[in-house]
Amino acid sequence: MAERAHLYNPLTLAYLGDALLDLHVRTHVIMRLKAKPNTLHRATTFYVSAKSQAQTFDALVAESYFTEAEYDVLMRGRNAKSHTKAKNTDVLTYKKSTALEAVIGYLKLAGEDDRLQHLLERIVELCEEREPK
Template sequence: MVNAAHLHNPLTLAYLGDAILDLHVREHVILKLQAKPNTLHRAATFYVSAKSQAQTFDALVDAQYFTEQELDVLMRGRNAKSHTKAKNTDVVTYKKSTGLEAVIGYLQLAGEEGRLKELLDQIVALCEERELK
């Protein structure tokens, strides 16, 4: 069977990627903090904010982390014309965030569980590095 994950609209991939990243981060902060929901929510927001995702986007692109196919999806997600407005951030930050989420959605639909887990763990690790600075 031919995998057609790359044929999906990048904003559709980002929609899925947003949910996957959010779930991964929620599980991470629950295991890390074992705190009340309000504290967990504040902690999770640090990882999934558009600003944090844009910083992760830049770090991973600079490190040449992505495969050629992933980079294509990343850039298609970043360049996609969204009909929604960025909340609490500038357009460039929002677009980078969308690109990162698109790659996550792509990896999920492509059935690349190992690479997806690796990327999600890398996102968390980069966020924690920034948190320590």
Template sequence: MSEEQADYQQLNGIALAYMGDAAYEVFIRQHLIEQGLTKPTKLHHKATMYVSAKAQAALIDLMTQDGLLSETEQDYFRRGRNAKSYTHAKNTSVMTYRISTGFEALFGYLHLSHQTERLAELAHWCIEQVEAGRLTNEK
């Protein structure tokens, strides 16, 4: 591994979440555009159904309920959830924000470890859950 490449196994949860946020967002943006949405305000509004902290926290709860994650994936989720963040939640509780950081860290791990099929599988699964109305807004 070259010096320019960060070893994802050594990255903290916040760095993994930073990468995962972008990796997951690409799937969501592509999905929305494929649905024919083209106006930026409409795209942004619809995207929040998938990428808000509340949505991501609800999605990780569903992944746990459905037994979707491997032990390693759960470890990376926990690394992100438990990471010390110096930013604070906007429009949500601290716990929901931390859980969503764990969700993003999981996606960051999958992206940086080149598990592209698994990343796509989970992203599409998340889209299906949102479309099916499985998310609750109780968090």
């Protein structure tokens, strides 16, 4: 199953990864804040913005978090030629966030559910470390 997941276009993996990260973060924020939707949306945006994802990308690479296969997907995601334009951010930030999302999508399609859950939890931890008090 992992071999087939590796064959997907990194932008397709990122498409799936974006949805998975968003769902994980929304669930986390709802459980943590128990607030109104507008407050929940603002909190979620802090975690899933391209800027935040790029910072998380840098932190995870610095701590050598990724396996060799995951790192390969990460680099393919970062180097993928996207035909959409980055909104509200620079190209490098957008590429790093796409790379992180690609790994998330890859882990899901590879059936690596435990590793995926660990990565999603680590992403939340890193965001919370950066969260303004």
